Amino acid sequence: xxxxxxxxxxxxxxxxxxxxxxxxxxxxxxxxxxxxxxxxxxxxxxxxxxxxxxxxxxxxxxxxxxxxxxxxxxxxxxxxxxxxxxxxxxxxxxxxxxxxxxxxxxxxxxxxxxxxxxxxxxxxxxxxxxxxxxxxxxxxxxxxxxxxxxxxxxxxxxxxxxxxxxxxxxxxxxxxxxxxxxxxxxxxxxxxxxxxxxxxxxxxxxxxxxxxxxxxxxxxxxxxxxxxxxxxxxxxxxxxxxxxxxxxxxxxxxxxxxxxxxxxxxxxxxxxxxxxxxxxxxxxxxxxxxxxxxxxxxxxxxxxxxxxxxxxxxxxxxxxxxxxxxxxxxxxxxxxxxxxx
Numbered sequence: 142x143x144x145x146x147x148x149x150x151x152x153x154x155x156x157x158x159x160x161x162x163x164x165x166x167x168x169x170x171x172x173x174x175x176x177x178x179x180x181x182x183x184x185x186x187x188x189x190x191x192x193x194x195x196x197x198x199x200x201x202x203x204x205x206x207x208x209x210x211x212x213x214x215x216x217x218x219x220x221x222x223x224x225x226x227x228x229x230x231x232x233x234x235x236x237x238x239x240x241x242x243x244x245x246x247x248x249x250x251x252x253x254x255x256x257x258x259x260x261x262x263x264x265x266x267x268x269x270x271x272x273x274x275x276x277x278x279x280x281x282x283x284x285x286x287x288x289x290x291x292x293x294x295x296x297x298x299x300x301x302x303x304x305x306x307x308x309x310x311x312x313x314x315x316x317x318x319x320x321x322x323x324x325x326x327x328x329x330x331x332x333x334x335x336x337x338x339x340x341x342x343x344x345x346x347x348x349x350x351x352x353x354x355x356x357x358x359x360x361x362x363x364x365x366x367x368x369x370x371x372x373x374x375x376x377x378x379x380x381x382x383x384x385x386x387x388x389x390x391x392x393x394x395x396x397x398x399x400x401x402x403x404x405x406x407x408x409x410x411x412x413x414x415x416x417x418x419x420x421x422x423x424x425x426x427x428x429x430x431x432x433x434x435x436x437x438x439x440x441x442x443x444x445x446x447x448x449x450x451x452x453x454x455x456x457x458x459x460x461x462x463x464x465x466x467x468x469x470x471x472x473x474x475x476x477x478x479x480x481x482x
Contacts, residue, residue, distance in 0.1 A: 196227065197226065197227050197228065198224060198225065198226055198227065199224070199225045199227060199264075199265060200222070200223070200224060201222060201223040201224075201225065201265050201267060201380075202220070202221045202222040202223060202267060202272065203215065203220040203221060203222040204222030204223060204224055205222070207391075209393065210242070210391040210392060210393045211224050211391070211392045212389060212390070212391050213256060213272070213379065213380060213381035213390040213391070213392060214272075214381045214382065214383050214387070214388070214389070214390045215387075215389060216244075216245040216246060216247075216383075216387050216388055216389045217383065217387050218383055218384065218385060218386075218387050219383060219384060219385075220382070220383045220387065221267060221272035221380070221381065221382040221383070222272060222380065222381060222390075223265070223267070223272050223273065223378055223379065223380035223381070224378060224379050224380075224392060224395075225264040225265050225376060225377075225378035226264075226376055226377045226378060226395075227264075227376075228376075229373075229374045229375060229376055230260070230373065230374070230375060230376070230377060230397070231373045231374055232373070232397075232399050233373065233402075233412075234343060234344045234345065234399070234400040234401075234402045235342075235343055235397055235398060235399055235400060236340060236341070236342045236343075236344075236397070236398040236400055237258070237260075237340070237341045237342075237377065237395065237396070237397050237398075238338060238339075238340050238394070238395070238396040238397075238398070239258055239338065239339040239340070239341075239379070239392070239394075239395055240336060240337070240338055240392070240393040240394040240395075240396075241256065241284075241330075241337060241338075241339065241379075241390075241391060241392050241393060242333075242336075242337060242389075242391040242393060243255070243256065243284070243286060243299075243330050243331050243332075243337075243388055243389070243390055243391070244331060244332045244333075244388065244389050244391075245331075245332070245387060245388035245389050247386060247387070247388065250287065250288065250298075251386055252286060252287065252331065252386050252387065252388045253286055253287030253383060253384060253385075253386035253387065253388065254271065254285070254286060254287050254381075254382055254383060254384060254386065254388075255271060255283060255284045255285040255286040255287065255299065255381065255388075255390070256271060256272075256283075256284050256379060256380065256381040256390045256392075257270065257271035257272070257273060257281055257282065257283045257284070257379065257380050257381070258281075258282045258284075258339070258341060258377075258378075258379050259273060259277070259279065259280070259281055259282075259376070259377065259378045259379065259380065260279050260280040260341075260371065260375050260376070260377055261273075261277045261278060261279030261280070261281070261375055261376060261378070262277075262278040262279055262372075262374075262375050262376075263277065263278065263376075264376040264378055265378075269312075269314070269382070270312045271283060271380055271381060271382050272380035272381050272382040273378075273380045275311050275312055276306065276308050276309065276310065276311055277306050277308065278306060278307060278308040278375075278417070278418060279305075279306065279371065279372075279375050279418055280303065280304070280305055280306075280341075280348075280369075280371060280418065281303070281304045281306070281312075282301065282302075282303045282339070282341055282350060283301065283302050283303070283304070283318060284299060284300075284301055284328065284330065284339070285298065285299060285300050285301075285302065285317055285318070286298060286299040286330075286331060286388065287386060288300075288317060289314055289315055289316070289317050290315060290316050290317050290319070296317070296325075296327065297327040297329075298327070299327070299328050299329060299330050299331060300317070300325055300326070300327055300328065301325055301326055301327075301328045301339070301350065301352065301363050301364070302317075302318055302322040302323075302324070302325035302364075303322065303323045303324060303325070303348065303350060303364050303366070304318060304321050304322055304323060305323060305369060305371075305418050305419070305420050305423075305425075306321070306418065306425070307417045307418050307419065307425045307427075309425055309426040309427060310425065310426065323348070323364060323366045323369075323420065323423075324363075324364040324365070324366060325363070325364060326352075326362075326363040326364065328352055328354055328363070329354065330354050331388070333354070333356070335356035336353075336356070336393075337352075337353070337354045338352065338353040338354070339351075339352050339353075340352070340353075340360060342400075343369070343371060344400055344402055345402060345404070345408065345412060346367070346368055346369055346370055346371075346412060346421075347365075347366070347367050347368075347369065348364070348365070348366045348367075348369040349362075349364070349365050349366075350363045350364040350365075351363055366420065367421065368420055368421025368422065369418075369420050369421075370415045370418060370419045370420070370421075371415070371418055372414065372415050372416055372417065372418065373414060377395070377397065379392055379395065
């Protein structure tokens with residue numbers, strides 16, 4: 142699909158209170174109802190990235206702000222880094238564009254490990270899955286540059302795959318995530334002399350991932366999965382990790398677009414908000430209590446479980462308030478659009 146065809150889904154920028162132009166990127170800091178953001182390298186040097194309370198992007202681990210990009214990991218062994226947005230996203234239909242570059246001195250398969258793009262409940266949680274926590278809750282899209290499973294010959298790496306998790310599944314590194322992936326495709330993205338892009342699009346519970354890695358300014362299909370149910374209020378981020386092998390993993394820009402999509406009354410009923418990620422026709426295991434709790438004495442186990450339920454219940458009013466606020470903002474925007482038309 143070419144870029145011009147893709148543009149028709151985006152909400153015009155000027156109708157959202159920005160300037161004139163073709164993109165639907167809301168300004169940073171517009172509030173929880175309009176979480177759309179645009180991170181570019183210029184913002185990294187000037188504002189928006191850091192550890193202060195006013196920063197809208199947070200760095201973690203070995204991530205560094207460079208002149209024209211954020212380097213998640215350098216071409217050195219045993220490094221990991223991440224970049225996370227601080228605002229939860231309450232958009233219903235969205236598209237995330239990622240401009241990235243992976244390059245290094247390693248030849249053939251002597252490089253690794255790749256990077257991941259996240260839409261998850263938790264943020265800033267370092268771990269073994271491309272620099273992020275295992276058993277995450279949400280969506281992970283992986284650009285895997287090193288094949289760990291030696292016997293497989295079906296795939297050519299680098300390889301892009303996607304995974305939806307409710308917190309019960311572990312990412313299988315030894316098998317390159319194959320047991321839990323939704324789909325994938327080969328993506329030759331290392332050491333290229335032109336720009337490389339990845340697009341994650343979520344519309345009407347339909348997940349589509351496309352790439353522009355050939356220097357032709359055209360999107361190529363990679364993954365398409367219907368029936369993906371993602372809650373609102375999660376966070377966007379990107380992370381990377383190196384082990385014995387390494388690469389430079391650079392993020393040049395992250396742009397989130399709100400998409401304009403019409404729904405029938407029947408679709409409105411079907412597309413109600415959900416509270417845990419899931420995929421139709423794919424049964425995810427239920428989350429179990431940690432083994433440490435199961436091995437504890439009955440009195441301790443009961444007290445911890447009650448405390449967990451209490452903490453969980455305390456957040457319900459906050460989630461409901463956020464959802465109501467986002468719906469009100471959406472109604473106001475739709476009303477303003479209808480008045481303009």
